[in-house]
Amino acid sequence: MxxxxxxxxxxxIIGSLGYGLWQRRPPSPAVKKQMYKELEHRAKEGDxxxxxxxxxxxxxxxxxxxxxxxxxWSSILAAQEKDxxxxxxxxxxxxxxxxxxxxxxxxxxxxxxALSADIASGRNxxxxxxxxxxxxxxxxxxxKEVFK
Numbered sequence: 058m059x060x061x062x063x064x065x066x067x068x069x070i071i072g073s074l075g076y077g078l079w080q081r082r083p084p085s086p087a088v089k090k091q092m093y094k095e096l097e098h099r100a101k102e103g104d105x106x107x108x109x110x111x112x113x114x115x116x117x118x119x120x121x122x123x124x125x126x127x128x129x130w131s132s133i134l135a136a137q138e139k140d141x142x143x144x145x146x147x148x149x150x151x152x153x154x155x156x157x158x159x160x161x162x163x164x165x166x167x168x169x170x171a172l173s174a175d176i177a178s179g180r181n182x183x184x185x186x187x188x189x190x191x192x193x194x195x196x197x198x199x200x201k202e203v204f205k
Contacts (some may be wrong), residue, residue, distance in 0.1 A: 128156025144171035
């Protein structure tokens with residue numbers, strides 16, 4: 058009887074581990090494409106959560122095929138919101154030329170918007186201390202580049 062219980066527990070543990078690993082596997086390209094299509098549809102209808110998700114794909118995916126969409130939704134969201142994280146992303150897109158032409162002046166402007174929004178909120182935003190420091194460094198670097 059004890060052997061049966063141990064065998065049962067062993068099967069439960071192995072099954073749980075297998076299920077956990079299965080859940081973490083990346084979605085197939087077809088599933089991903091459908092997910093992005095649904096997100097874009099929701100974003101077009103004005104769903105800000107979908108716009109945020111589309112924008113965050115830049116950091117999650119690092120896939121150049123999605124950069125134009127990421128840039129589009131980040132730009133729209135930045136125009137509507139004073140969210141420093143969105144302005145930071147937009148600055149990165151301009152600085153790196155992802156989804157748009159590389160534009161150090163606009164990158165600098167976006168980073169400055171992000172920093173001022175973060176400071177104006179009393180640092181009660183989603184930006185971490187590291188992101189705040191990153192912004193300050195990028196602003197210093199781009200000011201040197203833009204105002205040579």
